[in-house]
Amino acid sequence: MLDRPYDFDATAFQPLMEILLRNAPVSVLDVPHQWSDWTRTVLAEADEVVITAVPDLANLRNAKNLFDSLKKIRPNDKMPHLVLNQVGLPKRPEISPNDFCDSLEIEPVAIIPFDVVLFGNAANSGRMIAEIDKKAPTAETFSQLAHLLTGRATAKKAKKGGLGKVLRMLRRK
Numbered sequence: 131m132l133d134r135p136y137d138f139d140a141t142a143f144q145p146l147m148e149i150l151l152r153n154a155p156v157s158v159l160d161v162p163h164q165w166s167d168w169t170r171t172v173l174a175e176a177d178e179v180v181i182t183a184v185p186d187l188a189n190l191r192n193a194k195n196l197f198d199s200l201k202k203i204r205p206n207d208k209m210p211h212l213v214l215n216q217v218g219l220p221k222r223p224e225i226s227p228n229d230f231c232d233s234l235e236i237e238p239v240a241i242i243p244f245d246v247v248l249f250g251n252a253a254n255s256g257r258m259i260a261e262i263d264k265k266a267p268t269a270e271t272f273s274q275l276a277h278l279l280t281g282r283a284t285a286k287k288a289k290k291g292g293l294g295k296v297l298r299m300l301r302r303k
Contacts, residue, residue, distance in 0.1 A: 140167035147175065156280050163192075165199075174203045178279050179210035180239075185217055185230045193234060211239040213275070219244040240275050242268055 150157040159176070161169050173179055181196055183189035193212065200210055212234065214227050231238055245268060252262045260269040276282075 137166060138168040140171045142168050143172055147172070170199075170203065173200060178208070179204075180213055180275075180279070181210050182213045182215050183230075184215055184219070185225045185227055186223065187225065190225060190230055190233055197234060197236070209236065211279070212236050213240045213242065214238050215242045216244045217241050239278060240271050242271060 159172060161172060179200060181193055183193045197210060212231065214230065217224070217227060225233075227238065227241055245266075248259060248263060248266055248268060251257075252259050255262070259266060259272060263269060
């Protein structure tokens with residue numbers, strides 16, 4: 131309902147987080163694009179943070195601000211992961227993935243190309259990308275991203291635009 135504001139106390143989600151941690155081996159929270167006390171608290175306490183951005187100037191600014199803020203509130207934690215989404219959207223001025231990532235001084239863990247048919251079919255049918263086309267490169271990228279974030283299994287070598295380079299770097303460590 132848009133007729134009243136929804137702002138939560140910084141600790142409003144603490145009981146939910148405790149229940150999730152006790153009952154689920156992996157929990158994923160999709161935090162809205164806003165900066166408030168509760169989103170800051172949730173991000174500060176998360177084991178892994180993934181920032182998703184489209185390669186344009188406004189997203190570069192927002193991603194840079196998020197990375198800088200998270201470095202301050204998570205000084206001893208791993209850096210957030212970066213996922214570039216909607217890469218190659220026609221008729222949109224776009225920063226190249228290399229320039230975008232160089233500006234942030236980070237390698238992306240995934241680059242998701244714009245695919246209007248695949249994502250449109252998934253959204254319209256309420257199904258996951260892998261259910262629509264399990265052989266789609268994007269489905270493989272999502273699978274590898276899940277492997278990386280959960281640490282559950284070694285992911286296959288990624289095709290161009292996926293996680294291959296990042297996974298090779300991680301295996302060397």
